[in-house]
Amino acid sequence: MVSAYVRNGHFSEAVKCVYEMLSIPDVRPDHYTFPPVLKACNSILDGTRLHCWISKLGFDWDVFVSASLVHMYCRFGFSCMGHKIFKAMPFRDMGCWNSVISGFCQNGNAKDALSILDEMRLEGVKMDSVTVATILPICALMNDILNGMLIHLYVIKHGLESGVFVSNALINMYAKFGKLACAQRIFDNMEVRDLVSWNSIVAAYEQNDCPHNALGFFHQMTLDKFHPDLLTLVSLSSSIAQTKDCLGGKSVHGYIIRRCWITKDIVIGNAVVDMYAKLGIIEYAREVFEELPRKDLISWNTIIGGYAQNGFASEATEVYKIMKECDNLTPNEGTWVCILPAYAHLGALRDGMRIHGHVLKKGINLDVFVATCLIDLYGKCGMLSETLSLFHEVPKDTSVPWNAMISFHGLHGHGGTSLKLFTDMLDEGVKPDKVTFLSLLSACSHSGLVDQGKWCFDMMQQMYGIKPTLQHYGCMVDLYGRAGLLDKAYNIIESMPMRPDSSIWGALLGACRIHGNVEMGKMASSRVFGLDSEDAGYYVLLSNIYANFGRWEGVDEVRSLARDKGLRKTPGWSSIELNNTIEVFYTGNQSHPQWKQIHKELAIVNAKIKGIGYIPDYSFVLQDVEDDEKENILNSHSERLAIVYGILNTHPKASIRIYKNLRVCGDCHNVTKFISKLTEREIVVRDSNRFHHFKDGYCSCGDYW
DNA sequence: ATAGGGTTAG
Structure with missing residues (x-):
């Protein structure tokens, strides 16, 4: 009865059951009673309470029970206590040794686990298959390939290969080392395979960016009449996420719901949230997240990271705020790594620096990932010296x-x-x-x-x-395209082994804009519109190509095309940080308290820069309206509002820093050059692509905005 | 009925 409760994860019921047992005079617990309960308890408090009982009942001299106690203490990180009991044991069988090593391993305490291994060697105790299966994950954790392979040799020498546990552990270890061929060989040579073996090989491919192979093995496993369990579905969710198969994702989710696994284990819920986030269906990710029966730190980190990676930086920061309200949660390195890119994207230097403060306060060794996010943050906020000094501090071995x-x-x-x-x-x-x-x-x-x-x-x-991935090809198209080698750029697209997406054709289209190639521009845009007809930016590019050749009928054509498609424009925003607060301007946003002043100043600036040569370029306006209305639309672009706000609220020669979520509009780019000349200010604009340093009427990127 | 596999992050 007790172990039935333990098996189903009902720890408190199991304890109640033991209580009841003690109240019955004729029934005494034996040494089989406590180990499962000790294994099931999920806090050190429960563990020590159990320990008290066990001592009272005189079971702490039982090898079986004390081995479980050692395991429990080590598992919760109380290695001193664990070690003390371990030392006091009058006799140690293999189970004891393995139990203590496993306890350390579950706590991620590699050093102590390995020192026990040394102790074993000194006492002349030979590792058995369980020891090996326990210690291999530690080699994987520490990326200790040498020791992992030595243990593999030991396995072969002592004939432990036939053990399913050992082979499974070897598959997992080689998968973590990225040595898929080794993992596959072990799997192929297994005479008997269990569910763990199949899960391990599926996970091996999933974790090494081979989702299609992972799905293949999943299919084979079902043909072999193995029923997938919760862990299989975790790997499956992640594989599906990598293949970008939204339909498959929904059916995996359906399968999990039908089996009620979301309520059974938090990990699978987290995996589903992550899957939807990676598939870009962030609304579903949020829905599943909200409905999780319990949320742990990883759940929060996953949804925050999901928002950040899908470009919803302000949503990420909102969720982070809610998370901080929860008392039982302490943000960890994973949280920083999720939230810092969002701050970097928003240009929220102050918030980012606050995180830096938390990191320093924690005082432990600077985590490479966190430090790198901070480097990225300071870099994206243009703080050169902070960027350099962090790079100086961080370990540079990866x-x-x-x-x-x-x-x-x-x-x-x-x-x-x-x-x-x-x-x-x-x-x-x-x-x-x-x-x-x-x-x-x-x-x-x-x-x-x-x-x-x-x-x-x-x-x-x-x-x-x-x-090369899609993104690498995108860079190459951009590289050749910007340099005017349009044919080479086109050849790169032709040579791609995968289907080019809209960003690839969009890069070519951008290059055609720079170098004024109407014909190829038309071709590229037709490919883009066939794939992703929703992004207004590509229509603007084509319109601009036509305009530069004075082909106004082309411009009109693009406008009517855009109107027919009913474009979804990603709302553009620009932000500027003044006096420790961030002001965000949206396109056409008139609700700002200083709106009237901004508008007035904008008119003055406009008149002045027209006097020194600025001519508005209406081809950046997709709406089919009169010219003066087009000028109004250009004037409502968020980057202009932010710059003018900066001029109004800073000292006359102070430099101005703007952050933008989209690419800077070509006309705004031109305007900013003139403003930098007019006001003799340095203006720095960071858009989604790069930094633009404006000074004396020039930009660091030339005209290739 | 002591000891093995899983989720986030540049």
């Missing part, structure tokens, strides 16, 4: 912080510095990954470094065996 620095310099148009960092990184023996090359390619394209970009693209594939 590509992670290097990638952030490469991308930072790329954003500012310093492609040469990015390349220098890349060679420095290689000199230090750090292995580049796909993010490194993405940052590099983007840096090269922003700085017009065509040959260097090509060099990186080739090196990535030939020397590091990294297959």
Whole structure:
């Protein structure tokens, strides 16, 4: 009865049952009673209470029971207590050794687990298959490939290969090392496979970005008459998320609902939230999140990260605020890593710095991921010295912080510095990954470094065996396209092994705009509109191409096309930070308290810059209206409102910093150049693509906004 | 009926 409760996760019922048992005079608990209950208890409080009973009843001299006690204490991180009981044991069988090692492992306490292993060796106790199965996950955790392989050799030498536990653990370890072939070989050689074996091989492919293979093995496993369990579905959700298969995602969710698994385990609920977030169906992610029977830290981190990665930065910060109201939750490194990119996106330097404060207060070693997010934050807010000093502090043995620095310099148009960092990184023996090359390619394209970009693209594939993703191809199209090599850009698209999406054709379209190629522009835009007819930005590009050639009938055509499609415009906003608060301006937003003043100043500035040569470019207006109305529409663009607000509220020569969620409008780009000349101010605009430094009527990016 | 597999994050 007790273990029946434990099996179903009803810990308190199990304890009640033990209580009841004690009240019956003729029935005495035996040494089988306590271990399952100890295993099931989920707090140190319950554990110590059980320990008191056990001592009172005189069971703490039982090897069986004390091994479970040791396991429990180590599991909750009370390794001293665990060790003390372990030391006091009069006799230790294999179970005891394994139990204590496992306790440390479940707490992620690799050092203590390994020291017990040394102790074992000193006493001449040989590892059995359970020891091996327990210690292999630790090798995986510490990325200790050498020891992992030594243990694998030990397994072969002592004939432990046939154990299902051992093989499963080996599959998992090799999967974490990214050695899929090794994992596959172990799986293939297994004579007997259980559900864990199948789950492990599915997870192996899922975790190494091979979702299609993962789904294939899932299919095979059902053919082999294995019934998927909760853990199978966790891997399945993640695989589906990677394949971007929205329909599949919904059916996986349906399967989970029918089995009522969301209420059974928090992990699967989190996995579903993450799946919907990765599929870009953020509304569903939020719905599932709201309906979770219990939310843990990972649930919150997942939804915050989901919003941030789908470009809903302010929603991410809203959820983070709600999260902070919950008393039983303490944000951790994972939380910072989710929320910091949102702050970076918004240009919310103050909020980001507050997080930096929390991180410092925690005082532990600077986590590479958190530090990298901070580098990214300061970089995106243009704080050069903070960026550099953090990079100086952070451990640089992985590509992670290097990638952030490469991308930072790329954003500012310093492609040469990015390349220098890349060679420095290689000199230090750090292995580049796909993010490194993405940052590099983007840096090269922003700085017009065509040959260097090509060099990186080739090196990535030939020397590091990294297959280019859609984003890498997008950078290459951009690289050639910006440089005017439109045919080469087109050839890149032709050579792609996957279907180009709208961002790829959009990059070509952008290049056609810069270099005035109407024919290819028409072709590219027809491909874009076939794939993603909703983004207004692409219509603006085409309209601008026609306008530059004076082909006004083309401009009209694009306008009517846009009107017929009923475009969803991503609401554009620009923000500016003044006196520690962020002001956000939306396009055409008239509700600002200083609206009248802004509007008046805008008219004055407009008249002045027209006097020094500014001519409005109406091809950036998609609405089919009279010219003076077009001018009003241009004037309502959020970046202008923010700049004028900055002029009104800062000292005459102070520099102005603006953050934007979309790309800067071409006409606004031109206006800003004139304003920088007129006011003799430095104006820095960070848009979704890069930094623009305006000074004396020029921009750091030339005309290729 | 002591000891093995899972979710977030640049």
